[in-house]
Amino acid sequence: MEREALAAQAWGDVADDFVTEFCGRMLASLKRRDQRTRGEWYVSGLLTVPGRKSMRALAAVADHGAAEQSLHHFISNSSWGWQPVRQVLARHLDRVLLPQAWVIDSMAIPKAGEHSVGVAESFRFDLGRVVNSQQAYGVSLANEQLSAPVNWGLNLPAEWLEDEERRRRARIPDDVAAMSVEAGVVHTVAELADSSWGLRRRPVVLDGRTLNSNALVEQFTRRRIPFVMRVDGSTRVVGFDPAQPGAGERLFQAQQLIERGKKLSKPVCWVDPEYSITRSVLVSGTRVTMPGVRRPGMPHLSDRALTLVGGWPMQKGRPGEVWLSNLLDVPPAALLRLGRLTRRVGKDFQEVSTRVGMRDFEGRSYAGWHRHVTLCSVAHAIMVLSSARRRRFAAPEELSA
DSSP states (O other), rough: OOOHHHHHTTTOOOHHHHHHHHHHHHHTOOOHHHHHHHHEEEHHHHHOOOOOOHHHEEEEETTTTHHHHHHHHHHHOOOOHHHHHHHHHHHHHHHHHHHEEEEEEEEEESSSSSSSTOOOEEEEETTTTEEEEEEEEEEEEEOOOOOOEEEEEEOOOOOHHHHHHHHHHHHHOTTOOOOOHHHHHHHHHHHHHHHEEEEOOEEEEEEEETSOOHHHHHHHHTTTTTEEEEEEEEEEEEEEOOOSTTSSSSEEEEHHHHHHHGGOOOEEEEEEEETEEEEEEEEEEEEEOOTTOOOOOOOOOGGGEEEEEEEEEEEEEEEEEEESSOOOTTTTTHHHHHHHHHHHHHIIIIIIIITTTTTTOOOOOHHHHHHHHHHHHHHHHHHHHHOOOOOOOOHHHHHHO
């Protein structure tokens, strides 16, 4: 079949029956048969169409005269909810991938115009310039070998939410309110902790260097969410660890405090996802708290303690990375390994999510964007599980059960 040939060329061996079976299970919440059929068409197109996933190219996979219009309506104007699809996907991946963490990663979607929902000019640290783009955050279930996104949030600037005409054109629901980027990030991951998702709680891992780390720590603390967060070396912390000579209860830059404990650092091994090899890094840790972060009933520094972790290359030098965590009973070496899962997610996003069209949605509506990234997440999961079956990370019956 032509579709099988395209799949083999673009992705390797992804069996049609696996795609059909997996889509059938993930899309079972869609009430109508025609919706489930269109959902499978869409996912099949994401998996088989090379290059940009335009609606016309995706419709060509269905080989049906009205497929383009039908798929456009299915994504942008239909009534099916994306949340139940994300929940069943997350429960399945939680069971078969046995994730170590929920990893948050940002996604910028460059746009030429101004009509795509949420698009605005913003400075991108990864690009070093201001770009016109949508800003989104995904949450992936991750271990050291595999990761897959299961939930998404789209940052909507105030100029979108306060403009009634823009809200109407993009069909932004009335209950979507303005929130800071940090609050949006926490909200996106906090949804997974709701009992309706049925997931085992995992620590949240993220790179917070471009965000307000104090605000994130405060919100994670208030919601009692365990976290491991990378911070900038200039982040202000209060050191009070008695094991650190001269630390006392003083304000430090995070990197400065970590360097004081370098003599106590120990080597730890971690799996480099870029080359699938084991590397070593020196790690040290100390107890700190964040200035200004308060909670009722926690008057003492020790009640609000965090672990500050630094990592060095095995060669001498300054710490290459600094992390904060409220997992006080977890050793610094294990916290650093959890933090390194951001590299796993970043690699899988570039090699899988990007290739199944996560940034390619052409529509302008809020619901359309959410439905598109949800089906891209299903396509990503198919690729990850198919790869795992081939590499014997898990038995085939476990991955499709």
